[in-house]
Amino acid sequence: MTIQLGIIGFPIGHSLSPVFQQAALDHLKLAATYSTWEIDPVNLHSFIDSLRSSDIQGINVTVPHKESVLPFLDHVDEWARQAGAVNTIVNRCGELFGYNTDGIGFIKGLRHSHSFDLQNKTVLIIGAGGSARGVVRALANESVGNIIIANRTLSRAQSLSMLSMGLGVSAQAISLDWQELSQAAVQSELIVNCTSVGMAHTAEFGSSPLLCQQIPPNSVVYDLVYNPIETQMLREAARAGAAVISGIKMLVYQGAASFELWFDKPAPVDVMLESADKAIQDMSERPD
Numbered sequence: 360m361t362i363q364l365g366i367i368g369f370p371i372g373h374s375l376s377p378v379f380q381q382a383a384l385d386h387l388k389l390a391a392t393y394s395t396w397e398i399d400p401v402n403l404h405s406f407i408d409s410l411r412s413s414d415i416q417g418i419n420v421t422v423p424h425k426e427s428v429l430p431f432l433d434h435v436d437e438w439a440r441q442a443g444a445v446n447t448i449v450n451r452c453g454e455l456f457g458y459n460t461d462g463i464g465f466i467k468g469l470r471h472s473h474s475f476d477l478q479n480k481t482v483l484i485i486g487a488g489g490s491a492r493g494v495v496r497a498l499a500n501e502s503v504g505n506i507i508i509a510n511r512t513l514s515r516a517q518s519l520s521m522l523s524m525g526l527g528v529s530a531q532a533i534s535l536d537w538q539e540l541s542q543a544a545v546q547s548e549l550i551v552n553c554t555s556v557g558m559a560h561t562a563e564f565g566s567s568p569l570l571c572q573q574i575p576p577n578s579v580v581y582d583l584v585y586n587p588i589e590t591q592m593l594r595e596a597a598r599a600g601a602a603v604i605s606g607i608k609m610l611v612y613q614g615a616a617s618f619e620l621w622f623d624k625p626a627p628v629d630v631m632l633e634s635a636d637k638a639i640q641d642m643s644e645r646p647d
């Protein structure tokens with residue numbers, strides 16, 4: 360019997376997960392297919408219920424369903440509950456288990472390129488949406504010393520800083536004011552972009568939340584945006600002399616963690632990274 364896996368979202372056409380998940384399945388010669396299902400929010404509950412009696416062994420969940428899927432599951436693990444979002448579901452004999460692998464993906468993506476110890480470090484997070492929430496949770500788990508959260512909507516940065524403090528990490532919320540952002544950046548060993556600024560096919564493509572002169576040369580700059588792989592923010596950081604990490608690493612590592620939940624065996628991360636890199640390159644060579 361062919362194992363069925365897939366991803367749900369709305370819309371879903373742009374997702375890279377089918378590319379690198381299928382590459383992993385093929386590499387390990389598993390009789391399994393990874394599909395995409397575009398699920399309108401009004402049909403989410405019935406789709407999730409239908410999983411229980413189906414041959415679908417597991418799914419990934421992406422925008423806009425990560426939060427709304429929680430009440431429809433039988434079990435939700437602690438990380439997913441704290442992040443308030445599920446990105447992986449495992450179907451175990453009709454019982455649905457929800458997990459969130461974004462935090463693990465973020466940390467493993469960081470470790471892939473850099474071995475520095477996060478303990479007691481100061482981290483600047485730009486953005487306060489769903490991904491920033493997962494990043495704060497992951498950083499708290501690594502015992503960072505201080506998190507500065509900068510966001511266009513200050514109230515969202517303030518509520519995320521409350522979450523951080525609830526997890527035992529001191530935090531401050533700031534706006535995107537140039538002066539405040541520059542002062543925050545200068546104190547930070549790690550700078551993470553959790554906004555969509557710089558993303559391909561958006562009005563902010565080619566923009567960066569920070570400019571070269573604001574980035575300390577001894578910092579690591581991690582952009583969660585993965586299309587393009589080399590965003591304007593990573594260009595600014597490289598020009599400043601900082602180390603850079605593309606969001607493609609997090610994307611693949613969170614998918615690898617999902618794969619390991621479904622199959623209980625190590626995912627072929629190098630194969631997944633290679634296929635994701637190639638898919639992005641193919642996309643950037645294609646006209647809109």
Ligand SMILES: NC(=O)c1ccc[n+]([C@@H]2O[C@H](COP(=O)([O-])OP(=O)(O)OC[C@H]3O[C@@H](n4cnc5c(N)ncnc54)[C@H](OP(=O)(O)O)[C@@H]3O)[C@@H](O)[C@H]2O)c1
Pocket residue numbers: 461464485486487488489490491510511512515553554555556558563583584585606607609610611613
């Ligand atoms: N690499 C990965 O595995 C991975 C995983 C998750 C997400 N991502 C990427 O991370 C980005 C954010 O995702 P998300 O799920 O956190 O989205 P989200 O929940 O919608 O949050 C979006 C964030 O971006 C900010 N923002 C949007 N447009 C902006 C602009 N023009 N100027 C300044 N700030 C702006 C928002 O600020 P306001 O609060 O003021 O609206 C908010 O903080 C996306 O590009 C997504 O593709 C990557």
